[in-house]
Each structure stands twice: as C-alpha cells, then as structure tokens.
Amino acid sequence: MKKLLLVIILISGLQSCNQSEIERLENEIYYLESENSDLEYQVSNLQERNDELLNIIYDVESAASDLEWELDALSSEVDDFGWEEWRTNVWDVENQLYDVMSSFYDLQSSIYY
Secondary structure (H helix, E strand, C coil): CHHHHHHHHHHHHHHHHHHHHHHHHHHHHHHHHHHHHHHHHHHHHHHHHHHHHHHHHHHHHHHHHHHHHHHHHHHHHHHHHHCCCHHHHHHHHHHHHHHHHHHHHHHHHHHCC
16 A cells, blocks of 8 residues: 555656646747747848848849940940041030930939939
C-alpha cells in the first residue's frame, strides 16, 4: 500500500512538473508566433520598398539615357556649324539645348523622387 501511495505521489509530482513545462512552452510558442508575424510584416514592407527603389532606379537610368541621347543630338547640331548656314543652325542649336535642359530636369525629378 505504501508503495502504491508512493508511486501515485511520484506520478502526480511528475505530472505537475510536466504541466508547468507545457505551460512555459505554450507561452514561448505564442511569443515566437507573434515575433514571426512581426518579422513577416517587416519583410513584406521591405519587399515593397525594394520594388519602389527598383522603379526609381529604372526611372533614373531611363532619364540618364534620354539625357545622353539629347547631348549627342546637341553635339551633332554644334558640329553642323562647320558646313551649315549659321543663321539656320542657331535655331537648331537653341531647340536642341531646350531638349537637353528638359531631359536634365526629367533626370533631376527622377533623382529627387
């Protein structure tokens, strides 16, 4: 009888120890799930920001390419002074300079998004 009582006391003691460990582990699981949810939200926000930055980079690259093209066209108009009537060419250069300035402002607006 004493042995049976001792076994019952031991089992209930072990069971209470297990119950507190189970509760501790459940609390830790809840905390980790909450932390995981927060991290998933942060990753989602970072992915959105990354997409925005990639679009900005694309806009800047595109605007820089346009500016390069306009500068080449202006250079070509300046080269025309060597063979074209200067009165006609001045108008071409002024128009091309306007296009270069416009492309430059587009590039600036892409950079300062």
